[in-house]
Amino acid sequence: MNKYVLIIIIVILVLGGGVVYRQFLIPEASKPCAPTGTTRDITIIAVKDEWKFTPEDIDVKCGDSVVLTVVNEDSYDHGIGIDAVGVSQRMPANSTIKVEFVATQVGDLPFYCSVPCGEGDVEGKHRTHLDMVGKIHVQSLISNSK
Template sequence: MKYFWVILVIGLLLVVGCGNKASTGNINTAAVITSDSTLDTPTDSIKEFNVVAKQWEFIPDTISVKKGDTVKLNLKSVDVVHGFKINEFNIDEKLNPGEEVTVTFVADKTGVFTFFCNVPCGEGHKEMKGTLIVN
């Protein structure tokens, strides 16, 4: 029976030893992520746009910024309730008529992204969209 305990303790030591190795690996991974994120440090630029939403368009319908820019959008519907959504930046706003909604985000990835109305607003709803370009 004594041998059982000795084996158990040795086994536990081995498990703890492996656990330490695993957590060391995690620390290394975290360090890599941290150094990557420094590449995405926001630029000093704030790009501000006034965007009007109306049946069935956004004006302007194309917004261009540079990667790292802080983008500030002042959104306003001038007729009925609309939505404003950009999936890739987790933006999802409801635009009540006459109310200005401000959205601020960092354009931290390059690409061409679609913003669109996600509140049914009439026959042209499905075509109510625009393009966000991040270079």
């Protein structure tokens, strides 16, 4: 019986600690942002035979809902992965997919091609699957008035 009382006390302490942390101790910058009510429609293109996403840098505000339309111009598959928001989706050849998430934290969300897709020379430069990367910059509402 005592064992169970102890377990309950431990559980309460752990949960209580979590609540205290969330309420009082989280640094301001890593708190989730309140929804802005704005939906940002952004198109990203996997450029034909260039092993490149364009644009590679995207700005959104923290709290924005983001709808990405991702176009694959190639006759082979790519994928889009944005680990920080749990996005991982295959992009079949010559197709367009949509990916949605809410930007809840300030910071950079790296995205990348999640499907091995080969390599080649583009205007004298060698490019590969690993060059298909970019960043979504999630900006604070307060500190940036761009």
